[in-house]
Amino acid sequence: MAQVQSNIMQEQNTDNEQFTQATDLPQGTPQGQQMTQPYSTPAQTSSTQNNSDQNSNAQASQHSHYPPRFNPRDDINNPHTLETDGLEETHFGYKKVKKAEKQARVADVFTSVAKKYDIMNDLMSFGIHRLWKRYAISLSGVRAGQHVLDIAGGTGDLAKVFSREVGRSGHVVLSDINEAMLEVGRERLLNAGCNNVDFVLANAETLAPFEDNSFDLLTISFGLRNVTDKDAALRSMYRVLKPGGRLLVLEFSKPIFEPLSKAYDIYSFTALPVMGKLVAGDSESYQYLAESIRMHPNQQTLKQMMENAGFENCDYHNLTAGIVAVHRGFKK
Ligand code: SAM
Numbered sequence: 369m370a371q372v373q374s375n376i377m378q379e380q381n382t383d384n385e386q387f388t389q390a391t392d393l394p395q396g397t398p399q400g401q402q403m404t405q406p407y408s409t410p411a412q413t414s415s416t417q418n419n420s421d422q423n424s425n426a427q428a429s430q431h432s433h434y435p436p437r438f439n440p441r442d443d444i445n446n447p448h449t450l451e452t453d454g455l456e457e458t459h460f461g462y463k464k465v466k467k468a469e470k471q472a473r474v475a476d477v478f479t480s481v482a483k484k485y486d487i488m489n490d491l492m493s494f495g496i497h498r499l500w501k502r503y504a505i506s507l508s509g510v511r512a513g514q515h516v517l518d519i520a521g522g523t524g525d526l527a528k529v530f531s532r533e534v535g536r537s538g539h540v541v542l543s544d545i546n547e548a549m550l551e552v553g554r555e556r557l558l559n560a561g562c563n564n565v566d567f568v569l570a571n572a573e574t575l576a577p578f579e580d581n582s583f584d585l586l587t588i589s590f591g592l593r594n595v596t597d598k599d600a601a602l603r604s605m606y607r608v609l610k611p612g613g614r615l616l617v618l619e620f621s622k623p624i625f626e627p628l629s630k631a632y633d634i635y636s637f638t639a640l641p642v643m644g645k646l647v648a649g650d651s652e653s654y655q656y657l658a659e660s661i662r663m664h665p666n667q668q669t670l671k672q673m674m675e676n677a678g679f680e681n682c683d684y685h686n687l688t689a690g691i692v693a694v695h696r697g698f699k700k
Pocket of ligand 1: 589
């Protein structure tokens with residue numbers, strides 16, 4: 369795993385030069401297209417146009433070429449700097465790091481594992497992550513014609529299914545903060561023929577490219593624990609969700625069966641880093657995975673955080689004895 373420079377002042381002075389690939393592009397210049405406006409779903413775009421061929425024009429202006437590259441990416445700058453947060457600390461796995469430093473460290477993890485991410489998921493979970501995701505999708509209530517945002521969507525497991533479920537009249541956005549992960553997802557979904565999906569680099573904490581009240585369904589799967597300010601992320605999710613819409617958070621949680629918990633700890637802290645080393649050439653990232661799971665809020669705490677952000681009728685469903693939980697909340 370690439371080392372993050374500890375000198376944060378230097379990071380700021382060099383305009384984030386040490387940050388990973390996602391920030392190597394000129395600021396505000398999305399690849400493949402010159403769009404700097406906030407991202408709008410096709411429905412929003414078309415409603416602001418008034419001639420009769422508005423729908424096709426809206427789509428064409430969203431994608432001046434096909435296949436689409438990434439959409440506006442103006443919010444992946446780190447919202448946490450020494451100016452905003454001073455020396456305040458947060459967790460990066462078990463380590464305490466400056467808030468200003470965490471985003472770059474997380475970026476290093478996912479840039480390092482992106483190409484092997486899917487195979488590692490299958491190996492580490494014995495394929496069970498597919499069942500967890502399927503269960504989350506079954507709670508989504510997704511319907512044809514809806515607008516869906518998959519946040520921290522990475523390689524696109526959920527977005528791929530939603531693309532099929534919302535159909536041609538619907539629309540899916542696969543968003544992630546990390547260009548390497550999103551690139552894997554983009555290639556995979558385009559190869560699968562998903563032509564109602566846009567790919568947007570965005571920080572879950574701000575979701576800056578997205579307008580208020582613009583999605584029927586939001587999902588974040590195994591993403592929230594990586595976010596520096598989870599409360600801010602939940603507030604942003606509430607902002608972009610339409611009234612009547614729902615949020616699903618699929619995330620590792622606290623096992624509710626003690627003997628399983630012990631075996632799971634042994635597995636996580638011994639087998640995962642070894643597998644990471646052998647398959648992805650990176651044990652540290654998988655050590656972080658194990659640690660970040662332990663540092664993530666438990667079921668009740670996350671439910672309370674969702675309520676604090678404004679979500680109503682929040683509940684959660686434990687999967688595999690609480691190793692994972694799906695939280696659900698609604699915007700009234
Ligand atoms: N959702 C996918 C899945 O379930 O397979 C990918 C999950 S992967 C474990 C976590 C993802 O969260 C990575 O793609 C990472 O880049 C993304 N991520 C981390 N911090 C983020 C942030 N602040 N905003 C958006 N995405 C973030």
